[in-house]
Amino acid sequence: MELELHTIAEIIKGTLHGDPAVKIKRIVSSEEARAGDITLIRNENKIDIIKECTASAYIIPANFPDLPCNYIKVKDISSALAKLIPLFYPEAPGEIFVSKHAFISNSACFKNDVTIYPFVFLGERVSLGSRTILYPFVSIGNDVVIGNDCILYPSVIIYNGVAIGNRVIIHSGTVIGADGFGYAQENAHFIKIKHEGKVVIEDEVEIGANTCVDKATLGKTIIKKGTKIDNLVQIGHNCTIGENCAFAAMVGLSGSTTIGNRVMMGGKSGTSGHLEIGDDVIIGAQAGVIRTIPAGSQVMGTPAIDLTLWKKNQVLLSKLPELLNKLKELEEKIEILSRNKG
Numbered sequence: 320m321e322l323e324l325h326t327i328a329e330i331i332k333g334t335l336h337g338d339p340a341v342k343i344k345r346i347v348s349s350e351e352a353r354a355g356d357i358t359l360i361r362n363e364n365k366i367d368i369i370k371e372c373t374a375s376a377y378i379i380p381a382n383f384p385d386l387p388c389n390y391i392k393v394k395d396i397s398s399a400l401a402k403l404i405p406l407f408y409p410e411a412p413g414e415i416f417v418s419k420h421a422f423i424s425n426s427a428c429f430k431n432d433v434t435i436y437p438f439v440f441l442g443e444r445v446s447l448g449s450r451t452i453l454y455p456f457v458s459i460g461n462d463v464v465i466g467n468d469c470i471l472y473p474s475v476i477i478y479n480g481v482a483i484g485n486r487v488i489i490h491s492g493t494v495i496g497a498d499g500f501g502y503a504q505e506n507a508h509f510i511k512i513k514h515e516g517k518v519v520i521e522d523e524v525e526i527g528a529n530t531c532v533d534k535a536t537l538g539k540t541i542i543k544k545g546t547k548i549d550n551l552v553q554i555g556h557n558c559t560i561g562e563n564c565a566f567a568a569m570v571g572l573s574g575s576t577t578i579g580n581r582v583m584m585g586g587k588s589g590t591s592g593h594l595e596i597g598d599d600v601i602i603g604a605q606a607g608v609i610r611t612i613p614a615g616s617q618v619m620g621t622p623a624i625d626l627t628l629w630k631k632n633q634v635l636l637s638k639l640p641e642l643l644n645k646l647k648e649l650e651e652k653i654e655i656l657s658r659n660k661g
Contacts (some may be wrong), residue, residue, distance in 0.1 A: 320344070320404070320406055320407050320409070321343065321344050322342070322343050323339065323340055323341065323342055323343070323344050324337070324338065324339050324340070324341040324342075324343060324357075324375075324376050324389060324391070324620050325339035327343060327357065327376075327391065327403065328391045330402055330403070330406070331391065331393055331398070331399040331649065332393070332394075333378065333391035333392055333393040333399065334381070334391065334392045334393075334586050335390075336385065336386075336389070336390050336391070336392070337376065337388065337389030337418065337606070338389055341375050341376055342355065342375075342564055342595035343355065343356065343357045343375060343376060343388055343457070344356065344407075345357070345407055346358065346359075346400075346403050346404065347374075347499060349365075349372050349374070352372050352373065352374035353373045353374065353533070354373055354374075354375055355375055356374045356375060356406055357374060357375065357376045357378060357403075358372065358374045358376075358377055358378070359377070359378045359379075359396055359399075359400065360378070360379050361380065361396050362385075363380075363382075363383055363384075366383070366384075366386070369386065369388060369512060370654050372500070373425045373565065375389060376388070376389040376390060376391065376397065377389070377390040377391070378390070378391050378393060378399050378400075379392055379393075379396075380392070380393065380394075380395075380396060380483070381393060381575075383453045395408060404636045409544050410523055413434060413452070413510070414430040415431075415433070415434050415587060416434060416435075416436070417434075417435045418435055418436055418437040418438075418439070420437035420438060421435045421436070421438065421439040421440070421441070421453075422439070422441065423435070423438045423439075423441045423444065424441055424442055424443045424444075426444045426445075427441040427442075427443070427444070427445040427446075427447075428444075428445070428447070428449075428568075428578045429445075429447035429448075429451075430448075430449050431444070432449050432450050433447050433448075433449070433450065433451050433452070433502045434451075434452040434453065435451070435453045436452075436453060436454050436457075437455055437538055438454065438455045438456050438530070439453045439454075439456070439457045439458075439459075439584050440457070440458040440459065442459055442460045442461040442463065442479070442492050443461040443462070443515075444461060444462050445459050445462075445463050445464075445465075446463070446464045446465065446642055447465050448465060448466040448467035448468070448469065448485065449467045449468070449469045450467055450469075451465055451466070451467065451468065451469040451470070452470045452471070453468070453471050454470075454471060454472050454473040454475075454491075454557050454559050455463075455473050455474075455623070456473050456474045457471045457472075457473065457474070457475045457476075457477075458475075458476050458477065459477045460478045460479035460480070460481070460496070461479045461480070462479055462480050462484070462559055463477050463479065463480065463481050464481075464482045464483065464493075465477075465483045465484075465487075466483060466484045466486070466487065466522070466617065467485045467486070468485055468573060468576045469483060469485070469486065469487045469488070469489075470487075470488045470489070471489050471627045472488075472489065472490050472491040472528075473491050474491050474492050475489050475490075475491065475492070475493050475494075475495075476493070476494045476497075477495050477496060478494075478495065478496030478497055478518075478534065479496065480493050480496065480518075480534070481496045481518045481519075481520070481521045482517065482518070482519045482520070482536075483495075483525070484520060484521045484522035484544070485522045485523070485575045486522055486523045487520055487523070487524050487525070487526075487608060488524075488525040488526070488629070489523070489525075489526045490526065490527050490528040490530075490550070491528045491529075491530070491532045492523075492528050492529040493521070493526050493528060493532075494520045494530075494531045494532070494592060495518055495531075495532045495633075496517075496524075496532070496534045497531060497533055497534065498511075498533065498534065498653055499514055499533035499534065499535070499536060499555055499556025499557070500533070500555065500556070500574070500575055500579070501514065501556060501607075503642045512536060514533075514534050514535065514536050514556060515536070516534050516535025516538050516539055516540065516557065517535060517538075517539050517540070518532055518533075518534050518535070518539065518540045518542075518544045519535055519539050519540070519541045519542070520532075521541075521543050521544040521545075521562075522544045522545070523544055523545045524542050524543075524544070524545065524546050524547070524548070524553075525547045525548065526542075526648050527548055527549045527550035527551070527552065527568070528550045528551075529550055529551050530548055530549075530550060530551060530552040530553070531533075531552075531553050531554065531555075532554040533553075533554060533555055533556040533574075534555050535557040535589055536556055536557060536574075537557075539557075540554065540555075540556055540558050540559075540560075541558075541559045541560065542554070542560045542646075543559075543561050543562045543564075543580075544562045544563070544632065545562050545563040546560055546562065546563060546564040546565070547559070547564070547565050547566070548565075548566045548570075549566055549567045549568040549570070549586075550568050550575075551568050551569050552569065552570045552571070553567065553570070553571040553572065553641060554572050554573050555571075555573050555575070555576065555592065556574045556575070556638070557574050557575040558572045558575065558576045558577070558578070559576075559577045559578065560572075560577050560578045560582075561579045561580035561581070561582060561598070562580045562581070563580060563581050564578060564580070564581060564582045564583065564584075565582075565583045565584070566583075566584045567584065567585050567586040567604070568586050568587075569587040570584045570585075570586070570587070570588055570589060571588075571589035571590070571591035572589065572594070573589070573591050573593075573594075574592045575590065575592050575593045576591075576592060576594050576596070577594070577595045577596065578596045578631035579595075579596055579599070579600065579614060580649035581596045581598060581599050581602045582596055582597075582598070582599070582601075582602070583600075583601045583602065584602045584606075585602060585604030585605070585652045586604045586605070587604055587605045587661070588603065588604060588605060588606040588608070588623075589603045589606075589607060589608065590608040590609075591608065591636075594608060594609075594610065594611050595611045595612075596608070596611070596612045597612060597613050597614030597615065597616065598614045598615070599615050600612050600613075600614065600615065600617070600618070600625075601616075601617040601618070601622065602614050602618055602619075602641055603617075603618065603619035603620070603623075603626065603629075605621065606619050606620055606621060606623040607620075607621035607623055608622075608623045609623070610622070611621045620632075644651055
């Protein structure tokens, strides 16, 4: 693939500065860039990279100063990257086949345009949509429905009764539909609560590697359209996650948590059970949420508090040694005054 710079600017809706006819063959990192390449600079403090880099052009944020080279200014670097990578690195069309080494129940149903690799297991009454790909060692239980254009990478496990929409991507090692962590206690012993609910994953969800989504005790665990979940995330039983949310690695949701739309959770953050998180909430990394959070809030810390208050508290924490020294000085002065009066 070779594109002129003005064409790239049109594709990413950026403002071009420099020679519009420059030909670009690759998009690469600044460390790898050479003549014929375009690369990205995200941070203004890294502009000096240009002095050592031999790239033919750069993509930079709209608020950057003008540069002495060919460049395109854009509002969002990540959006530009998402549009250009598929152009310069198109995926080769894969072979469509059903391996004779897969175990497929007689009641499974799918069209002839799916791809099923060796050692896949399909249980009873499984339904696969068009153009779906199942990589080796994927195991799909009974009564599972998977939509069109889905990709399940190696060693994904789907338990019985899970429903998965269209254009869903599930990465290796993820388990969907295992029992939730539910037990009753009687006479100091745990009694397992049998889980008879389901998991529903709507269209255009992506789930990272080694993530677990537990089925409901009764009812449904739901991940709604467009939500993106990183690696090593735990979604407890009976949780509902809204549309277009984003969860970073090691997020943990306790059972029956309800998450609104467009919620973002930083790495290692988590919630207690039976909470409601409103729309457009941002939960910072390592935050521990133990109460309901209203829509539009930004929280941080454990227990999670308003972000502005958390920042003020961090400033005060940094001053504690200084305050402690002042307190000791005051105590010494009070002691001296007390002795003099005596």
